[in-house]
Amino acid sequence: MDSGRKGQRERGGSPLATVKGLAGLLYRMGRTFDGLNSSYLATEDFLRTGNPKVLGSKNDLALLSDLTDASRYLLAYDYRNKELDLGWFCAINAHMSRTAAIEPGALRTSANIIVATRRGPYTPPIPRASLIQQWLKEATHRRQSSGLRAATLFARLAKAQPFGDGNKRSALLAANGLLLKEGAGAILAVPADGPEVDDFNLLLTNWYLDGDETLIGWLDQWNQSQV
Structure with missing residues (x-):
């Protein structure tokens, strides 16, 4: 069996196990979040070859x-035998040492x-480790669709x-880690072009400032429309 296919099967057929699927996620988040x-x-091409000249x-x-x-x-995490915990989430951020914080993977201790x-x-506000841990636990136990x-x-x-x-970036990768653990065979991405980018950014703003949860359902539906 081809090793790529074997890896994809072990992860519930996740598109992230393919170069095309992973490129789609990274391109979209890079463009929308960080101006790629x-x-x-x-x-x-970069994911396939590692060639910086492309x-x-x-x-x-x-x-x-x-x-x-x-x-x-x-992709290498042992989702079958390990939980999604705070250490796992912090490690996602810690792997972005070139462009993230001065102390990658360390929670903020001041506002x-x-x-x-x-x-x-x-x-x-200053993040609470216990609350983040609670969110990660709830994500695997709530009675909703995996996408939501x-x-x-x-x-x-x-x-x-x-x-x-x-x-x-860390939040979106963590959300996709949840989908990997669930064997959902899906990706949670963000729009990278068209009017949907403005829609997403406005809904994200309203969520940040007002706690308006419209963003959550909209993002789930948008991703379903991309399949």
Whole structure:
């Protein structure tokens, strides 16, 4: 059996076990969250070859190298025998050492971060490790579809801004880790072009500032429409 197919089967047929599937996720999050300039095709080529010359800039190289490292950790995790816990989540961020915080993987201990949104600044409180652990536990036990639980986990973790940087990236990768654990055979991504990007950013703003949960259902439905 081909090793790639074997890995995909062991992960419930996850698209993330394929280069195309992983490239789609990393390209979209890179473009929407961090201004990735390289194309989807260049992103896919980089994942296949590791050739930095296919990318448009050093910033793109650093970003995609970090996302690749974090994704490898995500895909190699023993979901069958291990829980999604705080250490697992912090390790996702820790694998983004080129573009994340000064202390990758370390939770913030002060209110030292301001997030720019469509409606002005958002200042998240100091993150509580116990609350993050609770969210991770609830994500695997709530009586909802896996897609809705993944969208909820992303929203909660992104709003908490638990690290010095790389928070939305870490949150989205964690949500996809949930889908891997569930064997859902799906990806939770974000739009990278078209009017849906503006819709997503506005809904994310409303979630940050007002606690408006419209984002969660919208993100779940948008991902279903991409299948």
